[in-house]
Amino acid sequence: MIEISGLTKRYGAKLAVDEVTFSVHPGRVTGFLGPNGAGKSTTLRMLLGLDHPTSGTALINGKRYRDLRFPLRTVGALLDGAGPVPERRAVDHLTWMAQSNRISRRRVREVLDLVGLADAAKKQVRKYSLGMTQRLGIAAALLGNPEILVLDEPVNGLDPDGIRWVRGFLRQYAASGRAVLVSSHLMAEMADTADDAVVIARGRIVAHGTLKEITDGHESLESAFFALTGGQAGVAW
Numbered sequence: 018m019i020e021i022s023g024l025t026k027r028y029g030a031k032l033a034v035d036e037v038t039f040s041v042h043p044g045r046v047t048g049f050l051g052p053n054g055a056g057k058s059t060t061l062r063m064l065l066g067l068d069h070p071t072s073g074t075a076l077i078n079g080k081r082y083r084d085l086r087f088p089l090r091t092v093g094a095l096l097d098g099a100g101p102v103p104e105r106r107a108v109d110h111l112t113w114m115a116q117s118n119r120i121s122r123r124r125v126r127e128v129l130d131l132v133g134l135a136d137a138a139k140k141q142v143r144k145y146s147l148g149m150t151q152r153l154g155i156a157a158a159l160l161g162n163p164e165i166l167v168l169d170e171p172v173n174g175l176d177p178d179g180i181r182w183v184r185g186f187l188r189q190y191a192a193s194g195r196a197v198l199v200s201s202h203l204m205a206e207m208a209d210t211a212d213d214a215v216v217i218a219r220g221r222i223v224a225h226g227t228l229k230e231i232t233d234g235h236e237s238l239e240s241a242f243f244a245l246t247g248g249q250a251g252v253a254w
C-alpha cells in the first residue's frame with residue numbers, strides 16, 4: 018500500500034506539490050491524473066526517493082523508499098527519462114539491476130517473456146523501438162515481482178497495440194491483488210484502465226475516489242477532468 022500524506026515540494030518560489038494526501042490500495046489500478054506541470058512526476062519522484070520532500074511523507078508499506086531493504090522486491094517503477102544505457106543489451110541491463118537486488122537470472126528471463134521481449138533480449142537497447150523500450154522499462158519494474166507498481170506515463174508515444182498491451186497488463190496485475198499507481202494526462206485511456214483516480218492540478222489534489230465517483234454528473238472522465246482542473250480542451254494550462 019502507498020500512503021502519501023501532506024507531501025509538499027517547493028522549488029524556490031515555486032510550489033510544485035502542495036500538501037498532497039492520498040493512498041493507493043492493493044487489487045486496484047489508481048490513475049494519477051493531471052495536466053502538464055501539475056506535479057505528478059515530482060510526487061512520484063519523492064515517493065521513490067529520488068527527490069526530498071520539503072515536508073510531508075510518502076510511504077510504501079509503511080516505510081520510506083530508502084528504508085526498504087530490497088526496494089525492487091517491494092515496488093517496481095517506470096519513470097519518465099530513467100532509461101537504460103543505450104549501448105547495453107536488454108538482458109545485460111536487467112541482469113545488472115537484478116544482481117543489485119539479489120534477484121535470480123531466471124527471473125530476468127521470466128520478465129523478458131512476460132513483456133514479449135524474449136526474442137529481442139540480446140539486442141542493444143538503442144536498436145529498440147519506443148514500444149519495445151517501454152516494455153523493457155516495465156520488465157525492469159517487474160524484476161522483483163513487486164506487490165506495488167508505479168508507472169509514470171507508461172503509454173506516452175505508444176501505438177494503439179502498445180497502449181492496449183499496457184492497459185491489459187496493468188488490469189491483470191491489479192487483478193492478482195497488487196497495487197498499481199499510473200500517471201497520465203490521457204483521460205480516455207485512463208477511463209478504460211483505472212479503478213480509482215487521483216486528480217492533481219497546480220500541485221494540489223482536486224479529486225480522489227473511484228472512477229465512478231469522479232465521473233458522476235459528468236459526460237465522461239475527460240469532462241470531469243476539465244471541470245476539476247479548470248481547463249478547456251485545446252487550451253494550454
Ligand SMILES: Nc1ncnc2c1ncn2[C@@H]1O[C@H](COP(=O)(O)OP(=O)(O)OP(=O)(O)O)[C@@H](O)[C@H]1O
Pocket residue numbers: 028031032033051052053054055056057058059060202
Ligand atoms: N527541478 C525542478 N526545479 C524547478 N521546478 C521544477 C523542477 N521539477 C519540476 N518543477 C516544476 O514543478 C511543477 C510540477 O512539475 P512535474 O514535472 O511534477 O509535473 P507533471 O504533472 O509531472 O507534468 P508532465 O505531465 O508535464 O510531466 C512544474 O511547474 C515544473 O516546472
